[in-house]
Amino acid sequence: MGTSAVILTKKGNYSPEKLLADTIVSVFHADATLYFHNNKNYSDNGEFSYTTLNINNNSFAEKSEQSFIFSVHAINSPSIDFYYHEDLELDSNLSLCQIGHIEDIYGVQKLIFTFIYEYLRLNPDDYFWVTDFDWVYGWEDMKKLKSLPYDPDWCYQDPRLIDLS
Amino acid sequence: MDGQQVKKADNSLAGDLDVVTKDEIIEVKKSIKAITDIEQFDKYVNPNNGSYFNPHQKKVILYIEKPLTNVHPNDLKKLQKIKSKGVTIVNSLDELKEALK
Numbered sequence: 001m002g003t004s005a006v007i008l009t010k011k012g013n014y015s016p017e018k019l020l021a022d023t024i025v026s027v028f029h030a031d032a033t034l035y036f037h038n039n040k041n042y043s044d045n046g047e048f049s050y051t052t053l054n055i056n057n058n059s060f061a062e063k064s065e066q067s068f069i070f071s072v073h074a075i076n077s078p079s080i081d082f083y084y085h086e087d088l089e090l091d092s093n094l095s096l097c098q099i100g101h102i103e104d105i106y107g108v109q110k111l112i113f114t115f116i117y118e119y120l121r122l123n124p125d126d127y128f129w130v131t132d133f134d135w136v137y138g139w140e141d142m143k144k145l146k147s148l149p150y151d152p153d154w155c156y157q158d159p160r161l162i163d164l165s
Numbered sequence: 166m167d168g169q170q171v172k173k174a175d176n177s178l179a180g181d182l183d184v185v186t187k188d189e190i191i192e193v194k195k196s197i198k199a200i201t202d203i204e205q206f207d208k209y210v211n212p213n214n215g216s217y218f219n220p221h222q223k224k225v226i227l228y229i230e231k232p233l234t235n236v237h238p239n240d241l242k243k244l245q246k247i248k249s250k251g252v253t254i255v256n257s258l259d260e261l262k263e264a265l266k
Contacts, residue, residue: 002181002193003195003199004200006201037177039215039216040215041204041214041215041216049204050204054177054178067170068178069178069179069180071204071205073204077203077204078203078242078243079201079202079204081239084198098201101201103181104181131195131198131199131201132195132196132199
């Protein structure tokens with residue numbers, strides 16, 4: 001599993017269908033490749049639980065250099081519950097959920113950067129959280145990072161310390 | 166952490182394994198907070214899962230590095246759900262040694 005990451009979005013805005021749609025658009029603009037087998041997993045009581053997509057930097061026919069798993073969970077999945085507002089210095093009045101789970105960010109930082117940049121452009125009120133750290137990246141942070149030379153360690157650094165000078 | 170990528174027959178990525186021994190699959194997390202996807206464990210413990218890749222039914226161990234103190238009630242529920250899937254949770258190297266016996 002390694003170091004995972006998620007998107008934080010307002011709970012009332014979330015549906016698996018919207019995330020699937022936004023993922024397609026984000027992958028399109030990121031010039032990445034999407035593989036969706038539509039393999040649905042179900043809970044013990046037979047309800048949809050989650051599905052996964054593969055996001056790659058190359059076609060699946062080629063040997064991909066970078067690839068990550070992106071999970072899309074049901075609205076009632078316990079995996080979308082988010083309650084770490086205080087640790088991440090987020091407004092405790094925001095009802096947030098964690099979606100779009102990325103299992104391991106190691107080795108795919110550049111692909112994640114281009115994908116999350118496009119995702120947050122579509123959803124500028126959402127955040128990206130690398131779960132080993134107590135900070136989040138917002139749309140403004142991604143724009144700042146985009147204006148700088150690419151740093152492969154971008155997702156291990158506190159965006160509040162980005163220096164544009 | 167640089168884990169081992171597991172791919173399906175169609176070349177799509179099925180998952181990343183942190184540590185694999187002869188008899189165990191060990192997943193490593195920095196803290197309870199970093200465990201976001203409870204259902205991810207299904208591919209190690211549930212043969213009916215579409216991405217199941219533990220055909221030798223190795224013991225699944227979750228190693229959480231940061232000590233579990235003052236655990237949030239929701240985190241306790243999270244740990245219970247993971248345990249109920251048959252995953253052994255350890256929170257120190259000594260506990261890991263015990264689990265590997």
